[in-house]
Amino acid sequence: MDVYKYFRAFLMRLDPEQAHQLTLRILKTGAGPHQSVDNPALFVNLWGREFRNPLGLAAGFDKDAEVIPALFNMGFGFVEVGTVTPVAQDGNPKPRIFRDIANKSVINRMGFPGKGLANFWENISFYRARFKGIQGILGVNIGINKEAASPYSDYRHCIEQLAEYADYITVNVSSPNTAGLRDLQGGEVLDKLLAGLVKVRDAAAKRPPLVLKVAPDLEAAQRAAIAELLQRHSIDGLIVGNTTVTRPDKLDAKLKEEKGGLSGQLLRDLATERIADFYKLTGGRLPIIGAGGVASADDAYAKIRAGATLVQVYTGLIYEGPQLVPDILNGLVALLQKDGFTHISQAVGIDARAAKAA
Ligand SMILES: Cc1cc2nc3c(=O)[nH]c(=O)nc-3n(C[C@H](O)[C@H](O)[C@H](O)COP(=O)(O)O)c2cc1C
Numbered sequence: 001m002d003v004y005k006y007f008r009a010f011l012m013r014l015d016p017e018q019a020h021q022l023t024l025r026i027l028k029t030g031a032g033p034h035q036s037v038d039n040p041a042l043f044v045n046l047w048g049r050e051f052r053n054p055l056g057l058a059a060g061f062d063k064d065a066e067v068i069p070a071l072f073n074m075g076f077g078f079v080e081v082g083t084v085t086p087v088a089q090d091g092n093p094k095p096r097i098f099r100d101i102a103n104k105s106v107i108n109r110m111g112f113p114g115k116g117l118a119n120f121w122e123n124i125s126f127y128r129a130r131f132k133g134i135q136g137i138l139g140v141n142i143g144i145n146k147e148a149a150s151p152y153s154d155y156r157h158c159i160e161q162l163a164e165y166a167d168y169i170t171v172n173v174s175s176p177n178t179a180g181l182r183d184l185q186g187g188e189v190l191d192k193l194l195a196g197l198v199k200v201r202d203a204a205a206k207r208p209p210l211v212l213k214v215a216p217d218l219e220a221a222q223r224a225a226i227a228e229l230l231q232r233h234s235i236d237g238l239i240v241g242n243t244t245v246t247r248p249d250k251l252d253a254k255l256k257e258e259k260g261g262l263s264g265q266l267l268r269d270l271a272t273e274r275i276a277d278f279y280k281l282t283g284g285r286l287p288i289i290g291a292g293g294v295a296s297a298d299d300a301y302a303k304i305r306a307g308a309t310l311v312q313v314y315t316g317l318i319y320e321g322p323q324l325v326p327d328i329l330n331g332l333v334a335l336l337q338k339d340g341f342t343h344i345s346q347a348v349g350i351d352a353r354a355a356k357a358a
Pocket of ligand 1: 058059060061063082083097106108110112141172175213241242243262263264265267291292293294312313314315316
């Protein structure tokens with residue numbers, strides 16, 4: 001029996017943010033599901049690290065790194081906590097999360113609420129001390145404060161503090177809810193930012209891979225410029241992508257005027273197209289983490305075939321519940337078998353490669 005089905009009906013009657021807070025409280029007690037799918041066809045070797053499967057939890061669910069063990073117990077191969085900002089802040093006024101249930105989508109304009117870097121550091125250092133063995137790969141997503149005098153200093157501060165504990169660090173320049181943040185995706189600004197942050201990372205005792213998270217709304221010229229910069233600065237990976245500021249026709253009319261980023265099913269195909277674009281632009285050499293509207297094994301597989309080495313979910317979890325994790329993983333094993341692949345790596349970018357050969 002999928003207990004979450006009943007719990008979901010209850011959660012959907014609550015305000016979305018209250019539902020999220022309640023979910024976190026339950027996960028903190030350890031009452032979340034314990035499930036795993038262990039199949040060698042799904043192991044991913046990346047950055048010298050072994051991912052037990054390619055499915056991760058996207059940033060924004062566990063902003064303060066409070067429930068990491070419970071998230072790994074759900075079966076994720078990797079978990080990305082954050083976005084963390086140097087100083088605690090409230091974020092935007094509530095309400096700031098809106099559901100489009102018919103389209104299994106969400107608009108949010110959270111604006112990086114969180115308890116700040118010191119508290120986050122406590123949480124992940126405590127987690128590392130407690131779980132000496134590897135539960136899974138832990139990514140840390142870093143951002144800037146609303147009042148940041150210098151974005152570079154904010155990111156630098158986060159990298160310096162967290163490099164020791166992160167299996168990888170995501171530089172988030174793509175949330176639509178912090179004024180000016182997405183401008184950091186522009187050529188010259190990004191060039192300087194990446195040059196600086198790579199130096200900060202290289203000065204750390206442990207040197208975690210640096211990953212950039214971009215918006216799905218970038219124009220073709222911006223995408224080409226970013227792809228070039230990522231390779232020039234030897235950035236280790238790219239997350240494609242964040243929420244979209246576009247408003248598809250299908251979106252619930254009541255939500256069309258709500259500011260913020262759209263995620264879930266209505267973002268799915270746009271995100272997959274962008275993954276394919278970046279895969280081609282980087283010649284398949286740059287590891288891509290695909291995110292946006294994944295809510296089934298087919299969705300995850302489409303992202304992998306477009307060029308994603310790893311895949312993340314967030315909104316799908318809200319609508320489908322934690323059973324989604326084993327469902328996607330078991331489904332992926334079946335899809336690989338159907339296509340005659342013995343390992344997930346064989347499917348990465350296969351659609352782009354097939355298009356080139358044609
Ligand atoms: C409520 C909410 C909060 C989010 N917060 C963050 C965040 O703090 N940092 C970030 O990089 N992405 C954040 N995201 C974006 C997700 O990580 C993900 O990139 C995006 O939602 C697309 O995936 P999905 O369609 O599976 O949700 C948030 C998304 C949602 C729905």
